[in-house]
Amino acid sequence: MTSDTERDGLASRLERAVAAASPAPGTPVAVVDLDAFDANAVDLVRRAAGKPVRVASKSVRVPALLRRALAIDGFHGVLAYTLAEALWLQGERVASDILMAYPTVDRPALAALTASPAASRAITLMVDDPAHLDVVDEVRSTDHPVRVAIDVDAGLLIGGRHVGPKRSPVHDPHSVVALARHILGRPGFDLVGVMTYEGQVAGVPDAAPGQRARSLVVRRIKAASLTQLETRRREIARAISGLTELELWNAGGSGSVDDTTRDPVVTEVAAGSGLLVPALFDHYRSFTPRPAAFFGVPVVRRPTAGIATVHGGGLVASGPAGRDRLPLPWAPSGLHLTRLEGAGEVQTPLAGPAAARLSIGDLVWFRHAKSGELFEHTNTVYLLRGDRFVDEVPTYRGLGLAF
Structure with a gap:
């Protein structure tokens, strides 16, 4: 501290x-301390242990700082939060490999994406429902293939309860394969990746001062989540491998880089908050905060x-x-x-x-x-x-x- x-x-x-x-x-008056920013970036790369770190733009929102992070060896690509943002980042040449973190129904932005061969090659949409593909087809004016990834729910399933962010209705091999078959069977879409964001691991402090009992519970939940998720990822990867070969498997966040990258299924980890270290990221056992x-x-x-x-x-x-x-x-x-x-x-x-x-x-x-x-x-x-x-x-x- x-x-x-x-x-x-x-x-x-x-x-x-x-x-x-x-x-x-x-x-x-907003200030970013570059000494701390650079040290945090280097530490994220170290923790990623050789796997690329994709910058989560939602946690930065300053183009110059996005460029700065991407210029550091070990960082590659952007995890964007809206399609309009992704199109701007691609158009301004901030990044040429952009993965959407969330599904979109922004019709004007989707029309712009499908009309641009360069944007279609650079940007990967996130989907968890065939309805997301329907919106794309309703606005597309060309036959440029659209890159998509499946957002697989990574919450902890225990005792009939779901612990973690309520992100996706797709959570087990059966539902993932069903959606993957649907995507592969529709003209104009390329299935290139999967994302499993374990927010209950990456985004929750586990060493809060004065909260020993709560921190112990959080650490147990994290350990159970990681164990369960590694099994589910392996099963999902095996099931999808019979259908297609994926380019990427994105997972994790600033608070779970070390644990996430140990999973052999994961090909890259996302991080953004770890560059700036806001107050909610002070109390993690996995890294030393540098605000x-x-x-x-x-x-x-x-x-x-x-x-x-x-x-x-x-x-x-x-x-x-x-x-x-x-x-x-x-x-x-x-x-x-x-x-x-x-x-x-x-x-x-x-x-x-x-x-x-x-x-x-x-x-x-x-x-x-x-x-x-x-x-x-x-x-x-x-x-x-x-x-x-x-x-x-x-x-x-x-x-x-x-x-």
Whole structure:
């Protein structure tokens, strides 16, 4: 875990960088620490043990950072979250191998995909129902083959219950083979891959401080999931091999890279949050977090000697509502949200030992709970190297893109 000394050192580095660069007025000021980003990328490659790491763009949303990750040996391809985004990434030559993470029914985007030989070669759609193919056929204007992969549910099935993300109705060899036969029997589609995302392993902290009992339960669920999933993957792979040869089997996420890549069926692992390490990724046994993304908001009020109020700050993460979805006051150390107000859209009061030392105009640096979502709130990101900003780059939002 990052020490208070390191957090205060970050605050000093950022203070010097802001003083030298004088960012344009407006909040929040988003920053990515390139030293931490690069170290995280290298660590993901190490953990992948020779298998390619596909960048999950949903967890990045900054084209310059996507390019940066893809330029590192061991990274290959993008896992995109919408087809409109995938088409933009292909058209801008950010990536030429793009796998969709989710099914799409975006008819204009599908029409554009099927009309472009280059896009059709670069982008692989994700499907889990014949209805997804029907939409493609309804809008296609050419006979360019469309690449598709099957999203196979990777949840833990135990005692009649399903533990994990509710993603796909396809979960066993029989249902996978049935859908695979359907795809192979339809003209205009090439079945090239499978995805099994074990979110209950990759996306859940298993070493949370003060939650020993819960962490133990999570670790048991993860172990059971991995054991069950390795068997199911092997059975599904054997069943599909009698029908066609796949190009790829995508699985995992930042929190499960080590475990996922041990499965011989898996050919690549997806990761995105591990590059920026948001607050929800602090407490994993599998890797050491190096927080890389921050946003700064200024102190605008001192309602009491022990409270400092910042402008804005309420960048709340998606998922089940709870305190863990709130942004985390990070630098300087010694600050926390108040229970009465939490993180507000226009103002956020902060308490704690450091609050008394803050003056109006000082910047307080937060970490978002999830990766990527921060950059829906800012047009640009400052790239930090040491104690200076070396570049300012646009986010998707800054480019006028709403994916």
